[in-house]
Amino acid sequence: MGVSDQKEATASKEKPLKHVLLAGIYSQPRSGYELTKWMQVAGQHCWSVEHSSVYPALRELEKDELIKSERLPGTRGPERSIYSITAAGLEKLTAWVANGSPRPAIKDEQLLRVLCFDLLPREVALAQIRSVRADHQAQLEFFLERQSVLTEHQPGPLLVTRRGVLAEQAYIAWCDEVEEMIARRPD
Amino acid sequence: MGVSDQKEATASKEKPLKHVLLAGIYSQPRSGYELTKWMQVAGQHCWSVEHSSVYPALRELEKDELIKSERLPGTRGPERSIYSITAAGLEKLTAWVANGSPRPAIKDEQLLRVLCFDLLPREVALAQIRSVRADHQAQLEFFLERQSVLTEHQPGPLLVTRRGVLAEQAYIAWCDEVEEMIARRPD
DNA sequence: CTGTGCATGTAACATGTTACATGATTCA
DNA sequence: TGAATCATGTAACATGTTACATGCACAG
Known part of the structure; x- marks a missing residue:
């Protein structure tokens, strides 16, 4: 019991960016590059970070088996990794979505x-x-x-x-x- | 030429927090504690940081002679430093206000x-x-x-x-x- | 005499940006 | 052939939070 309890206790205070990426991958499988674009364009008023934060976060998510990747040749461009969400990832995302959020932070x-x-x-x-x-x-x-x-x-x-x-x-x-x-x- | 040019070149990319504090002090002389409250309450939808970021920033502003402090006994509570803006600070604040801002960053x-x-x-x-x-x-x-x-x-x-x-x-x-x-x- | 608000400060940590780096493909 | 876009990655730096730390004054 001890181990899984600890995992669930820390689960709630995980980095928001990871959940944002999970949400982006859930809504559609994407590469790191595409996720970055998605955040900066569609998610402009939600959450947006530079690509340099995205790639390490994706690797951590994959290490935790919340997402899995597939190497694909780019339609026009180099090869890229397309990530899709796993069952464990979906579970985690659902738990996060069910929680309330603090009021949005504004820096204007x-x-x-x-x-x-x-x-x-x-x-x-x-x-x-x-x-x-x-x-x-x-x-x-x-x-x-x-x-x-x-x-x-x-x-x-x-x-x-x-x-x-x-x-x-x-x-x-x-x-x-x-x-x-x-x-x-x-x- | 070289020295003052460099100073003016770097002036524009100074930390936003310092300008926020200048604005808060300009609108009314305040202590670090009061500035923190002001940001969290009145400025809730503008810019808000914890007090641990405020005090160091105030000391830097004072070191640059953009603000000056006056020790006053608290009406109810310990002694505090009330900061007010200097002529140099007003000049800097005015220059900042005259510039445009990037679109507000939102994390929702x-x-x-x-x-x-x-x-x-x-x-x-x-x-x-x-x-x-x-x-x-x-x-x-x-x-x-x-x-x-x-x-x-x-x-x-x-x-x-x-x-x-x-x-x-x-x-x-x-x-x-x-x-x-x-x-x-x-x- | 204890809790709450006033008031300031430091240090470790978290998070994200900027700049640096690389390299493929496509279009003009 | 050179610029633009696709695509990924690292390292130094900037900024801010959390937690720790201290101490006064007033109200109940």
Whole structure:
């Protein structure tokens, strides 16, 4: 009993990245390269790391037999390892999914800049917030395009995309409020 | 030429935390303890670190003469150092505020869980998303309360709080979409 | 007189980035 | 033939967390 108990006790505090990778592999077998792209594009608003963190994590997951790999020649490019989830991995992923998450961590420097906007001439502040707005507008359009090709048959990807849409719309609405308030302020 | 050029070249890539602290001190002179609280409460959706990162950063800022400290007896509690921003610090902060920010980094495990919700029995998934919604509802109420005591005379804090309100409302709206879609799905 | 909040600090550890390194394939 | 993309990997570094450590002051 002792051994397996210990394993289950430590299971919950495992690195989030490993679970993210498990989720990515579960949703579709992928290579390390593809997983990196997936995180940076589709999962942009979920979790994203550089490839240098991905490959070691994959090797650990494989060592623990939560995933298995298959060498395949690249369609265009060199050979790569395609990972797929094992029964043990699926079990672990399910247990993780069943747990609640802490509130998402946010690191948004732009908010701090807005907090200090009275340091800037009005025109500079206005230009900045408009540029930020444009950036989020572009991101919104990306999510809207993804949304349009998804159906309720893929509820997971659809809901993740919906989150992107709603989040970007909220950010844009906030930018508009910021712009309005700056415009009203005496210079 | 060489020396000051180098200093200005490296200036832009300084640690974000230092700028966050400068912003916090600029908005109001504070102690390390108060800055930590400020980040975790008011700045919850901006930038937040533990106190163990704050004190060393403050000492570096003081060493660079961007802030200065004053020892004061605590109103109730031990003596503390109250930091205020210097002219050099204000200059640096202004330069930072004038720059644009990269898009905010988000680490939201919950999205990945929803991506894999088909692994869970419907009731478990429903319970989870409702609990997440309640958490964000509570956070929304916190921001709404802050908003109600702020006026346009403090545009900075007001806009930061507005961001909190809009962000939480968007998250709650998303939770509702998730709940709806799960409820519709065959079990 | 004990717990809670105020207040500061250090050290070991975890996690992730940047930069360095390599090499294949495809397209212009 | 040179740039772009695919594909994987390592090592040094940056940043932040957890845990450990200390001590005052006030309330119950």
